[in-house]
Amino acid sequence: MNTPRLRADAAENRARIVEVARAAVASSDELKLNAIAKQAGVGQGTLYRHFPTREDLLAEVYRHDVEELVAAAPALLVEHDPVTALAHWFDRVADYARVKRGVFAAVEVGVWQDLSARSLGPIGDAMTALLDAGKAAGAIRPDIDARDVILLIGYLTRLDEEEWDTRARHLLHVVLDGLRSRE
Template identity: 75%
Template sequence: MTAPRRADALENRERIVAAARAAIAASDEVRLNAIAKDAGVGQGTLYRHFPTRADLLAEVYRGDVDVLVAAAPALLTEHPPIEALALWFERVADYAQIKRGVFPAVEAGVWRALSAHSIGPIGDAVSTLLAAGRADGTIRPDVDARDVILLIGYLTRLEDDEWESRSRHLLAVVLDGLRTAR
């Protein structure tokens, strides 16, 4: 059994992950020394928490999956299902941008493990949103989570220079396709 981490160590870890997330979103080049500097920690502290670059990138990715998955039921408590799905798609665009930066930077084995971590929980989140929309009549009854995941998979194919102009627009097109005909 490992001892609980000190509060300052937890804060350092959170700052490192936040700095890494920002670096991934801002550039294809992720430099660990720049991340340590942005997080306000030394390189030794960074490496104590994340012995390899892949460990750090995997932590960023896992954290984003967890936040994305938790957002689905939270959005449904505050918004009608179709609106909750639209807001969740906004978060998907942010998640996909990070995913695009993480997957090319890690080894194939790490990539497979990260992908496996996300597919089930994200599918469950999509299923929750779709079920709520089917229940109130705003989402087509003939679509399932796999359909949506396949449709939004195009986000990984967007070029960097078209990300801003296309990612959210195409998610809106997918959302329109999920709506029931009125």
């Protein structure tokens, strides 16, 4: 969805609102719009002008995280060898999954199904780029595809909040070890 071009101050307000909401979703199950507006330094009218409903705000938080995750893949491939790039991308996946879990817990079933369906394509494409680079370098198993990895990392949604910090990244590194070529 393309957002209409905003004045600079309106764009800054919108970005602050999304960042504050993202932090709230990542740190708790509760998202109170008046608290988000206050923390973002905007009035409730400004928040509701940008996001008429709670679901609109949560959907934007989710879309923003998907865009950042997808954009990270090619940038990481420029900076690192394919396996290191994939490892760094998995670190970002852990952050993304924590927010995704919070967003999905907070929105209605129909909204999260739509969000999930629209994100799998771009995330799968980013994953494919990372895997293909690793395969070309001989570092990733040739029999692995993006769907395999997405199914494997789906366990992140089942982690309890109290074990997230100790298990999420550790388990992603276990998955990464399983993707490595053994030749």
